[in-house]
Every structure is written in structure tokens, then in C-alpha cells.
Amino acid sequence: MNGLTIAEKILSRSLGRTVQAGELVICQPDFAMGTDGSIPMALDYLKQMNDGHVCPPRYPERLLFALDHYGTASGPKALGLQGQARDYAHAHGVWVADVGQGIGHQLVLESGLARPGRVMVGADSHSTSYGAFNTFATGIGSSDLAGILLCGQVWLKVPASIRITLQGRLAPGVAAKDLALHLSRQLRADGANYCALEFGGSGVASLDMDDRIVLANMAVEMGAKVGVFPCDEVTVSCLEALGVRDYQPVAADSDARYQSQLEIDLGQVRPQLALPHRVDNVIDVRDVSATKVDMVYLGTCTGGRVKDYREALTELQARGGIADGVHLVVTPASETVRAQLEREGVLAAFEHMGATIQPPGCGSCCGTCGVTPASQSTVLSTANRNFKGRMGNAQASIYLASPRVCAIAAATGELNADGVPA
Amino acid sequence: MSVLPIHGRARVFADDINTDYIISSHRKKETIDPQVLKQYLLEDARPGFAATLGEGDILVAGKNFGCGSAMEVAVTVVLAAGIRAVVAQSFSRTYLRNALNNGLLPVVADTRAIAEGEQLALRMDEQGRLLLDHGQAQPIVCEGLPEFVLNMLQAGGLVAYLKKHRSFDQTLASSSD
Numbered sequence: 001m002n003g004l005t006i007a008e009k010i011l012s013r014s015l016g017r018t019v020q021a022g023e024l025v026i027c028q029p030d031f032a033m034g035t036d037g038s039i040p041m042a043l044d045y046l047k048q049m050n051d052g053h054v055c056p057p058r059y060p061e062r063l064l065f066a067l068d069h070y071g072t073a074s075g076p077k078a079l080g081l082q083g084q085a086r087d088y089a090h091a092h093g094v095w096v097a098d099v100g101q102g103i104g105h106q107l108v109l110e111s112g113l114a115r116p117g118r119v120m121v122g123a124d125s126h127s128t129s130y131g132a133f134n135t136f137a138t139g140i141g142s143s144d145l146a147g148i149l150l151c152g153q154v155w156l157k158v159p160a161s162i163r164i165t166l167q168g169r170l171a172p173g174v175a176a177k178d179l180a181l182h183l184s185r186q187l188r189a190d191g192a193n194y195c196a197l198e199f200g201g202s203g204v205a206s207l208d209m210d211d212r213i214v215l216a217n218m219a220v221e222m223g224a225k226v227g228v229f230p231c232d233e234v235t236v237s238c239l240e241a242l243g244v245r246d247y248q249p250v251a252a253d254s255d256a257r258y259q260s261q262l263e264i265d266l267g268q269v270r271p272q273l274a275l276p277h278r279v280d281n282v283i284d285v286r287d288v289s290a291t292k293v294d295m296v297y298l299g300t301c302t303g304g305r306v307k308d309y310r311e312a313l314t315e316l317q318a319r320g321g322i323a324d325g326v327h328l329v330v331t332p333a334s335e336t337v338r339a340q341l342e343r344e345g346v347l348a349a350f351e352h353m354g355a356t357i358q359p360p361g362c363g364s365c366c367g368t369c370g371v372t373p374a375s376q377s378t379v380l381s382t383a384n385r386n387f388k389g390r391m392g393n394a395q396a397s398i399y400l401a402s403p404r405v406c407a408i409a410a411a412t413g414e415l416n417a418d419g420v421p422a
Numbered sequence: 423m424s425v426l427p428i429h430g431r432a433r434v435f436a437d438d439i440n441t442d443y444i445i446s447s448h449r450k451k452e453t454i455d456p457q458v459l460k461q462y463l464l465e466d467a468r469p470g471f472a473a474t475l476g477e478g479d480i481l482v483a484g485k486n487f488g489c490g491s492a493m494e495v496a497v498t499v500v501l502a503a504g505i506r507a508v509v510a511q512s513f514s515r516t517y518l519r520n521a522l523n524n525g526l527l528p529v530v531a532d533t534r535a536i537a538e539g540e541q542l543a544l545r546m547d548e549q550g551r552l553l554l555d556h557g558q559a560q561p562i563v564c565e566g567l568p569e570f571v572l573n574m575l576q577a578g579g580l581v582a583y584l585k586k587h588r589s590f591d592q593t594l595a596s597s598s599d
Contacts, residue, residue: 024570026590037447041454041494049584070451078451125492125516141494141520143580151589155519155570189438190486194515223486225515278438366491367448385490387440389466392448 003253005161006228007196010136010250014119021160021257026153030118031062033104036078037069037368038123038142039085045146056092058152064113065089065096066104068361071369078368102334102360105129105301109213110336112239116231117248121145121154126301126384128220132212133238134231134249136196139220159225160259161196162187163252166203168267173421175311175402176211177303177382179264180218181272185282186262193223195259198252200230203266209238210307217302218384221279271420274400277388285405286417294377296410297391299331299358300365303382303403306340312407313346315419321353323413328355329371331363367392380409425527425575427545428507430478432556434538435467439483440490441517443467445499447491454495456502463503475503480544482536483510487528488517497524507544509533509554509564522571525579529554530565 004012004020011025012018019025034042046054057063065085070078082099089096097107105126108114116134121127123145130137144154170179183197197219199212207215212229219227229235231249239247271285298304298312309330322328330350332338338360341347351357356371363370365383367390373379375395383390386398399415409415449462463472481487481500487510488496497520500508507527511534521528529544529552536542536556543555544564552564567575577583584590 024568037450037493041498044454045581048581051585069447074451077453081451081454123492125490139492139516141492141497141516141523143494143523144519147580147584147590150584153590155590189489190512190514193486193512223489223514366442367446368451372448385440385442387442387466387490389446389448390442392446394446394466 002257003255005196005256005258006134006198006230006250006252007136007159007161007226009252010117010119011156011158013117013248013250019158021158023158025156025158027119027156028152029062029121029148029154031113031120032145032148033064033066033108033122033124033127034085034145035069035104035124036067036082036085038145039065039088040081041142042123042145042149043084043088045143046149049146049150054088055150057094057149060093063094064104064108065094066107067097067099068103069366069368071099071359071361074369100335100359100361102336103301103304103362106333106337109133110334112242112244115239115244115247116235117250121148125220126217128224128227129213129217129301131216131219131226131228132209134229134235136226136228138225157194159194159196161198162192163258163261164197164199165201165261165263166199167201167263167265168203169206170266170269171421173404174269174271175404176207176214177402178272179266179269180215181274181282181400182269184218184221184274184280185272187222189221189278189280190223192219195224197222197224197227199228200252204230205232205234206266209234210305214302221384271402271405273405274386276386276397276399279385279400285401285420288415288417290414290416291378293326293380293409293413293415295327295329295373295379296406297329297364297379297381297383298403298406299329299333299363300383301333302384304331304333304337306337308382308403309341309346312403313349315404315407316353316411317349319408319411322355322410326410326413328353328410329358329364330355331358331370332360335360364391366390380406380415382406427543428480428527429543430480431476432482432536432538432540432542433475433479434536435481435483437484438486438489439467441488441493441496442490444488444496447493450493450495456495456498459495459499460502463499472503477504479505480542481505481508482533483508484533485511487513489514492516492520494520494524497521497526501526522574523580525575527575531562
């Protein structure tokens with residue numbers, strides 16, 4: 001028998017027997033997350049599974065309910081749905097992160113729940129983010145979450161893996177987001193369908209945890225089931241800072257079998273831009289034809305962390321602030337991020353420039369809470385998706401880029417190649 | 423397999439139809455009732471589409487149907503609109519599992535030759551192959567589904583399966599051999 005990939009190994013350990021790509025298995029995830037976007041429907045399914053009424057969760061201690069998609073700006077009906085999730089959590093001792101605490105994914109990562117060797121699921125597609133911490137982490141639907149509430153189990157197909165070998169380091173001014181868009185450009189929106197993206201190679205060491213989160217997060221934009229990183233010194237020191245000592249690092253076997261392999265020289269990655277309305281419709285920023293920008297969005301589970309705002313602010317300050325006619329919207333990924341930005345004076349600097357600061361959460365990303373772009377407007381965002389209508393208005397055009405590229409456009413009022421590393 | 427045969431009219435879409443196109447997140451925040459949401463089905467991809475749907479229409483698409491968000495209303499709204507099967511060259515994994523869990527039949531097949539409005543029939547032949555009849559003399563041979571998945575579909579989806587079995591423990595025994 002050949003060796004195992006990280007994904008195969010984590011699932012094998014969880015199951016207590018060796019499994020390989022292609023097998024259908026029943027797993028007991030170590031952790032499951034749901035959001036106000038997915039829990040209300042899960043509770044409906046749970047009622048149907050349980051003769052018309054909800055039952056307590058099988059393992060309440062393995063759950064996080066994040067009320068991140070909706071806020072007061074979402075309207076009374078959304079808040080009604082959100083209330084169902086909150087009530088169930090309160091009734092059954094489930095940890096609930098209420099409105100304003102942040103995006104569920106960010107909270108999972110900040111709280112040390114993402115630990116090497118764990119099988120983690122979330123009823124939200126960007127649950128792949130936790131793979132940055134050497135976990136098997138994937139998105140599920142509401143019915144799957146209901147099944148987990150009922151019996152603690154979920155069915156999964158063991159994915160084949162695509163090995164992404166990284167060499168070197170990113171050039172100054174080039175971000176993990178650029179690498180993620182570069183990958184999306186190469187693999188396309190379905191290039192990793194049903195697969196695990198397993199990152200490896202000497203270049204991994206040059207990526208900090210925030211960078212890894214961006215890549216694991218956006219693995220799903222290529223169709224991947226998981227995006228998984230090895231556990232190295234960066235991981236260990238992050239876990240130490242979080243006070244986490246109980247974990248089991250998982251490395252791929254040297255003779256593991258991969259569906260395909262891709263080598264990337266990080267030094268060759270250039271600033272990237274996803275054009276409307278596809279995440280894989282990507283060009284080099286240097287090749288963009290100058291486009292006037294109306295709204296710039298800094299936030300989401302992809303681009304709403306402290307480092308993102310620091311980088312964006314540096315570019316804005318170097319260019320004298322926000323250009324006339326540009327609406328800059330800042331939505332920190334979590335309250336912890338927001339508080340840190342406040343301590344550093346970053347938030348005040350954004351406010352002073354005239355940016356709109358929204359409460360931590362999903363915000364405008366999928367049009368469920370907060371500022372909605374105007375019709376015929378051009379939006380540049382640090383988010384992960386630019387589908388038509390994604391931010392709540394099908395008449396807006398959404399471009400995706402790194403925080404730095406977004407900030408430069410906010411400062412100049414235009415999306416162009418100037419000031420971006422070639 | 424009792425869910426077959428399925429007869430219907432082809433409603434053809436392109437590659438990479440994402441779940442936000444199938445049903446927009448901003449519609450979902452008002453209600454998750456698919457009977458209400460079905461009037462907005464695929465509105466951003468093809469305005470006015472829901473009003474043109476007939477009972478039993480079959481969605482036909484290219485690659486990567488249902489990519490993007492894992493939201494399950496993108497499946498229940500399709501079922502509520504009277505659609506029982508989606509035939510595509512490939513599916514996003516979250517859409518595939520949500521479809522199977524809800525008893526919407528996701529069929530992987532080469533859809534390139536299927537034209538809008540064509541009469542389709544999905545059926546199983548004597549050898550257990552899943553076939554798709556369309557305008558041509560030769561049916562399209564579709565990809566088969568794993569046994570566990572077929573069992574779940576036959577039971578009416580995940581809800582009916584777990585209502586009956588309460589857990590996957592029975593499945594565990596059968597899937598390990």
C-alpha cells in the first residue's frame with residue numbers, strides 16, 4: 001500500500017482504520033460550526049428527523065453557533081431567523097458568538113479550536129479556513145449539521161489530494177491573497193473539485209498564519225473540499241500563543257499518492273485581480289485597464305484581519321487618504337481584530353479619513369448585513385467571491401484583490417497598475 | 423431505484439452556476455421557505471426564469487454546478503420549483519451533498535449536446551446503468567452513484583434516513599467491507 005496524504009491520515013486517525021481517497025466514510029467530527037445563515041434551516045431538518053421537535057445536540061461541547069451573517073441592518077425577518085439559532089444555543093449549552101463578536105471562522109481560529117489533527121466541519125463553505133492549522137476542515141450544508149446535532153456523525157468521501165509545492169518567498173508588496181487568486185487562475189473554479197489542496201514545500205515556512213488562512217479559506221473557490229497546511233514552527237508558535245497544548249500534528253507520507261502536483265515559485269507571483277463576475281477571471285494588476293472605483297471593501301473571513309488593515313492603511317497614508325468619490329468600508333473580521341485596530345490607532349486613522357466602520361461580522365460580503373453597493377457601481381473588495389449580485393445588488397461589478405491593491409485604488413480613485421509592484 | 427424514471431423538459435445553463443445565482447443570499451435573509459423563494463430561482467443568472475418553469479423541468483448545466491456558498495436553500499428552492507433532477511458535467515461538492523441529502527437527483531453526464539427545451543428521460547437500464555434519453559438516437563450514459571448514496575436517495579434523503587435509523591451506525595458496518 002502506498003503512503004497517505006495529510007487528508008487521508010487525519011481521517012484515518014479519526015476513524016481508527018486506514019482509509020484512502022475515494023472511500024465513503026462516516027465520521028465523528030471533533031468540531032462543528034453553524035451560522036445564523038445555516039442554523040435555522042438545520043433546526044427545521046432536526047425537527048423533521050426527530051418527530052416534529054428539536055432535540056438537544058448529541059455533543060454540545062463540540063459546537064459553535066456564530067451569529068455573523070445578520071445584524072440590525074438585516075431587517076426583522078433575518079433577526080427572527082437568527083433568534084431561532086440563539087434560542088436553541090442558549091437552551092442547550094452551545095457556545096454562541098452573538099452579533100458583533102465576529103465571523104465564526106475567525107472566532108474558531110482565534111479561540112484555538114482549530115488544532116492539528118482535528119476533523120472539523122462548518123455549515124458554511126469557508127470552513128476550509130481551519131486547514132491552515134493542519135486540520136481536515138470542510139464545509140457542509142444545513143441537513144448535515146442537523147445530522148451532527150442528532151447523532152454527532154457526518155458522511156464524507158475521502159478526498160484525493162492535489163499537492164501544491166511552494167518554493168521561495170513572496171516579493172515585497174505581494175500578499176497571500178495574490179497567491180490565492182494566482183492559484184484560482186491556474187486551477188480554475190472547479191480545478192480542485194472534491195479534492196484536498198495540500199500545501200507543502202520549503203516556501204510554506206515564509207507564510208505566516210494569516211497568509212495560510214487566506215489560502216485555506218480560498219481553496220473552496222477552486223472547488224476544494226479542504227485546504228490543508230503542514231504543522232511547522234509557525235503553527236506551533238501560534239498554538240502556544242493561544243495556550244493550546246493538546247494536538248496531534250499530521251504530516252504526509254513521503255510516498256503519499258497525489259492526483260496531481262503543482263509547483264509555485266512564490267517569488268514569481270505578482271499582484272492579481274479577479275474581474276467580474278468570476279473568482280477565476282484573474283489578470284495581473286499591471287494589465288488592468290484603468291477603471292474608476294466607487295466602493296472599496298476591506299473585510300471578510302478572507303481579508304479582514306489586523307495585518308490586512310495595517311497594510312491597507314500604510315498605502316492610504318502614503319497617498320494622502322481616500323480619493324473623492326470613493327466609499328471605503330471597513331468591517332473587521334472579529335471584535336478581537338477590531339479592538340486590536342483600535343489600540344493601534346488604525347481604526348481611528350480609517351475613521352479620520354472618512355471610512356465607514358461596520359461592526360465585526362460578515363457585513364456586506366454576501367449582501368446580508370450593512371452597506372450595499374449602488375447600481376452600476378464598481379466595487380473592489382478583499383473578499384473571496386465576486387459573483388453577480390453577491391453583495392446584494394446584481395447591478396454592481398465586483399473586483400477582488402489584496403488589501404494593499406484595494407487600498408491603493410481607494411487612494412487614487414482608480415483601479416490601475418500605478419504603485420503596484422510589477 | 424424508485425426515484426426513476428424522470429421525464430421532463432431540459433432547461434439549459436452554462437458552467438459555474440453558483441449558489442448565489444440559484445438563490446441570492448439577500449433573498450434568503452427574508453425567509454428560508456422554499457415555496458416563497460422559488461419565485462426568485464436563478465433570477466440573477468436569467469431574469470424571469472422562475473415564471474417560465476413547468477412542472478417536471480430538468481435543470482441541465484455545464485461544469486461545477488452549485489459552486490460557491492454551501493447554502494442548502496439552493497437545493498430546496500430547486501425542489502420546490504418542481505425540479506427533481508439536475509444533470510451537469512460536474513457539481514460543486516457542497517451542492518452535490520446537499521442535493522443527495524434532500525433527495526434531489528444530481529446526475530453527472532456529458533451535457534454538451536442537450537438543447538434548451540428538449541424532452542429528456544432519466545432511466546435505469548437492465549445493467550443498472552443510469553441513462554439519459556434526449557433528441558438523439560443514442561442515450562447519454564451517466565455516471566453511477568455509490569450504493570450508500572443510492573440507499574439514502576431511496577430512503578428519501580438524509581432526513582428520512584436519519585429519522586428511520588437515528589444514526590449512521592448501520593452504514594458504518596456496510597461501508598467498511
